[in-house]
Amino acid sequence: MGRPRIREDLALVEGYHSAQVDVAVRLNTNEAPEPPPAGFTEALLAAARGIAWHRYPDRGATALRARIAELESTSARQLTARQVLAANGSNEVLQSLSLAYGGADRVALTFEPTYALHSHIARVCGTRVVEVDRRDDFTLDVEAAVAAVERERPALVFLCSPNNPTGRVEEPDTVRALTEAVEAVDGLLVVDEAYGQFASWSALDLVCEERSVVVTRTFSKTWSAAALRLGYLVGPTWLVDDVEQVVLPYHLDALTQLAGTVALDFEADMRARVATIVSERERLVAGLDALGMTQWPSGANFVLFRPAAPDADEGTRVWQGLVDRSVLVRDCSSWPRLAGCLRVTVGTPAENDAFLTALGEVCAA
Numbered sequence: 001m002g003r004p005r006i007r008e009d010l011a012l013v014e015g016y017h018s019a020q021v022d023v024a025v026r027l028n029t030n031e032a033p034e035p036p037p038a039g040f041t042e043a044l045l046a047a048a049r050g051i052a053w054h055r056y057p058d059r060g061a062t063a064l065r066a067r068i069a070e071l072e073s074t075s076a077r078q079l080t081a082r083q084v085l086a087a088n089g090s091n092e093v094l095q096s097l098s099l100a101y102g103g104a105d106r107v108a109l110t111f112e113p114t115y116a117l118h119s120h121i122a123r124v125c126g127t128r129v130v131e132v133d134r135r136d137d138f139t140l141d142v143e144a145a146v147a148a149v150e151r152e153r154p155a156l157v158f159l160c161s162p163n164n165p166t167g168r169v170e171e172p173d174t175v176r177a178l179t180e181a182v183e184a185v186d187g188l189l190v191v192d193e194a195y196g197q198f199a200s201w202s203a204l205d206l207v208c209e210e211r212s213v214v215v216t217r218t219f220s221k222t223w224s225a226a227a228l229r230l231g232y233l234v235g236p237t238w239l240v241d242d243v244e245q246v247v248l249p250y251h252l253d254a255l256t257q258l259a260g261t262v263a264l265d266f267e268a269d270m271r272a273r274v275a276t277i278v279s280e281r282e283r284l285v286a287g288l289d290a291l292g293m294t295q296w297p298s299g300a301n302f303v304l305f306r307p308a309a310p311d312a313d314e315g316t317r318v319w320q321g322l323v324d325r326s327v328l329v330r331d332c333s334s335w336p337r338l339a340g341c342l343r344v345t346v347g348t349p350a351e352n353d354a355f356l357t358a359l360g361e362v363c364a365a
């Protein structure tokens with residue numbers, strides 16, 4: 001039987017998977033610990049009755065985009081729907097950016113360790129990926145980063161802030177310096193703010209027609225809606241026009257568009273949940289500290305920590321010990337540059353207690 005072979009340049013690219021282990025306490029994928037309020041589900045179900053199912057959905061997702069522009073506007077930052085593009089998760093947004101600006105003969109730059117999907121998606125789109133190392137403490141060496149941009153002349157530079165999996169938030173000056181470097185080589189800076197609402201400032205302040213900066217955000221984490229698959233970008237209108245050329249027609253279905261707009265009616269609930277998660281994060285940090293863990297400052301809803309000296313085996317031992325106690329965290333211990341590290345998502349107070357208790361037992365064992 002003749003059958004096709006996968007593209008040569010993809011044969012060695014590994015897929016991206018999180019362990020789906022059946023445990024009581026799941027703190028491995030940075031989801032929100034609580035569902036959206038019951039009122040959201042009620043309002044969505046009622047509104048769904050109005051969908052004209054026999055018709056294609058609004059191709060421009062105009063209502064949703066206008067609401068997102070309103071959400072992200074401040075007195076100093078007036079955004080319009082024309083600066084917003086929504087898609088099925090911010091992963092589709094990232095893929096669309098790679099399709100529009102990456103591809104053969106083009107380079108994408110990442111600062112490692114970071115979110116694996118940036119390089120993965122770029123490669124799938126045929127883009128050559130250049131990985132620049134962060135310092136050992138996971139801070140960004142701005143001079144080295146700028147030098148890499150000048151040398152590689154990337155079409156796309158991915159900066160994740162707060163960075164997954166390290167938690168670090170980049171300073172405004174860093175983002176500005178990178179923006180200038182990227183513009184000097186006619187590239188684009190993509191700031192992935194999947195955890196932006198947990199951080200103290202946003203690169204949304206830099207977005208304007210004259211700058212080559214785009215910010216991506218998602219409903220998956222802060223909005224408690226990972227199941228929804230909705231993300232968006234905020235950028236210059238010319239970028240939105242470019243990206244619209246590569247998205248599939250009617251890619252965002254009517255129910256998703258509706259669910260997004262309904263979710264935005266519950267912004268106050270979202271802000272309250274985010275505040276709780278931030279205070280729980282500080283409690284986790286104190287608990288990890290008390291157990292003698294090495295950890296890195298986080299502006300997100302997770303904390304990267306390391307049980308002992310850099311040692312992949314110890315990280316895996318602790319991970320397994322936690323699983324044995326029905327607590328699942330992310331095992332990063334065999335990932336490049338993250339030897340021995342584990343990443344825990346902030347859960348409910350009870351889940352965080354269960355995690356700290358289990359970790360204490362594993363460490364004592």
Ligand SMILES: *Cc1c(COP(=O)(O)O)cnc(C)c1O
Nearest residue numbers: 089090091115164194218220231
């Ligand atoms: C979770 C996450 C996303 C979210 O992707 P969705 O497709 O919106 O669920 C994007 N970027 C980073 C860095 C993430 O950690």
